[in-house]
Amino acid sequence: MTVAIFSLVLLGAIFMGMPIAFALIVTAGALMWHLGALDWQLIALQMVNGADSFPLLAVPFFLLAGEAMNAGGLSKRLVTLGLTLVGHLRGGLGYVAIFTAILLASMSGSAVADTAALASMLLPVMRQAGYDVGRSSGLIASGGIIAPVLSPSIGYIVFGVIGGVSITRLFLTGIVPGLLLGLSLAVAWWVVSQRDKVQPMERKSWGEAGRALLDAALALGLPIIIIGGLKGGVFTPTEAAVVAAVYAVLVGAFVYRELTLPKLYEAMLMAVRTSAAVMFLVAAASVSAYLIAIANIPAEVSAMLDPFKHDKVILMAVIMLLVVIVGTALDFIPTILILTPVLMPIVKQAGIDPVYFGVLFVMNNAIGLITPPVGTVLNVVSAVGKVPLALAIKGVWPFLIAQLIVLVVLTLFPALVIVPARMLY
Numbered sequence: 001m002t003v004a005i006f007s008l009v010l011l012g013a014i015f016m017g018m019p020i021a022f023a024l025i026v027t028a029g030a031l032m033w034h035l036g037a038l039d040w041q042l043i044a045l046q047m048v049n050g051a052d053s054f055p056l057l058a059v060p061f062f063l064l065a066g067e068a069m070n071a072g073g074l075s076k077r078l079v080t081l082g083l084t085l086v087g088h089l090r091g092g093l094g095y096v097a098i099f100t101a102i103l104l105a106s107m108s109g110s111a112v113a114d115t116a117a118l119a120s121m122l123l124p125v126m127r128q129a130g131y132d133v134g135r136s137s138g139l140i141a142s143g144g145i146i147a148p149v150l151s152p153s154i155g156y157i158v159f160g161v162i163g164g165v166s167i168t169r170l171f172l173t174g175i176v177p178g179l180l181l182g183l184s185l186a187v188a189w190w191v192v193s194q195r196d197k198v199q200p201m202e203r204k205s206w207g208e209a210g211r212a213l214l215d216a217a218l219a220l221g222l223p224i225i226i227i228g229g230l231k232g233g234v235f236t237p238t239e240a241a242v243v244a245a246v247y248a249v250l251v252g253a254f255v256y257r258e259l260t261l262p263k264l265y266e267a268m269l270m271a272v273r274t275s276a277a278v279m280f281l282v283a284a285a286s287v288s289a290y291l292i293a294i295a296n297i298p299a300e301v302s303a304m305l306d307p308f309k310h311d312k313v314i315l316m317a318v319i320m321l322l323v324v325i326v327g328t329a330l331d332f333i334p335t336i337l338i339l340t341p342v343l344m345p346i347v348k349q350a351g352i353d354p355v356y357f358g359v360l361f362v363m364n365n366a367i368g369l370i371t372p373p374v375g376t377v378l379n380v381v382s383a384v385g386k387v388p389l390a391l392a393i394k395g396v397w398p399f400l401i402a403q404l405i406v407l408v409v410l411t412l413f414p415a416l417v418i419v420p421a422r423m424l425y
Contacts, residue, residue: 002295005034010338020334021284028287031295043287050286051279054238055167058157060275061241065248066108067267072252072259074219075117077212078103084212088203091193093126094139095186101143102182105150106223107244110274111332111369115144115380123385130198133387138396141370141381142185142403148332148366150178152226152240155362158282158333162289162340167237168230169355170362173421175227177359180406188402218251231424278333285337298345305346312352316411319343320364324404327368331376335365356417360410367403370396
């Protein structure tokens with residue numbers, strides 16, 4: 001009965017057009033009323049407590065790092081490096097998009113920011129070169145969602161705080177799955193680009209490649225600093241976010257000299273707006289998570305999943321299928337906030353590694369960013385690249401299927417995630 005009330009009130013509020021954060025608060029109120037303990041002061045107090053978290057400070061700083069990279073010329077130099085190294089290959093601009101997406105993902109952790117940067121810089125070039133616009137848009141959108149999977153990731157931060165899982169371990173464990181997503185895109189692009197008759201770009205000389213590498217060297221140093229610092233225990237994920245933001249601002253302003261005061265103000269404004277939305281969602285979700293625990297909803301859901309508990313892999317497969325379905329209707333952060341307090345007790349009870357589950361859970365939700373009908377990242381590509389949304393949806397399917405295959409393989413063979421991660425700890 002409690003699960004039914006939770007689901008019906010939440011879905012009803014969402015379908016009525018209520019913002020997700022307010023829908024979560026209303027759902028918490030409905031659960032309180034059902035339990036005979038409606039107290040609006042408790043809701044307010046729990047919202048404050050939920051947002052009062054030191055690890056969550058990493059969110060605004062990583063967002064600022066991503067905005068500063070785009071405004072300060074770091075992202076542009078990574079694109080230039082990609083064009084120099086692999087632009088001459090058949091379908092070369094597609095490989096440039098994938099290569100650059102992986103580099104950007106290793107620095108910012110924001111799918112929307114990375115996708116906007118890639119679409120604004122590469123989509124006009126691909127259109128001019130004669131590439132299929134819909135397919136190019138789909139590739140860029142699929143490349144953008146590597147950001148939440150490859151550390152540093154805002155998704156890992158939110159999941160780690162809500163689920164009580166080590167964010168550092170999530171960051172390190174996400175490296176191999178993120179690279180596998182990029183590899184899957186390269187294979188899918190190789191397959192679909194074989195029938196294109198686009199003239200490859202002229203091969204750059206070794207001198208030009210060296211100059212491009214030297215120009216992008218400081219940008220390439222950022223992920224090395226972040227991962228090296230985390231692995232070496234030099235700083236926490238929150239401190240890593242501050243280092244990333246300061247590094248991106250200093251390099252963009254004083255080395256590349258493209259990050260002017262007006263651009264910095266705009267970057268900070270964008271980071272603040274996005275951070276405010278995320279933090280309000282976290283605050284609202286903390287109330288729902290509190291009531292989910294009080295109402296013992298995980299136990300009810302666990303009872304529903306009893307037929308699948310005899311095998312960890314089967315249980316993971318069922319949970320991943322559930323998340324895929326939910327991800328087609330809900331956005332990235334709301335899905336993590338709603339499902340984490342429900343699923344984590346079940347995962348721990350079944351003996352599944354919470355870090356392994358967290359990485360696949362975030363990956364699954366990231367893939368949801370390019371699945372219709374919501375597809376937030378598809379909408380970003382459509383808006384930035386001025387491409388009809390229907391074309392972007394049509395073009396994304398080969399890459400969506402490739403990334404779903406990676407998710408399925410990692411679900412069926414957990415050692416592919418767990419073993420490399422243990423080598424990095």
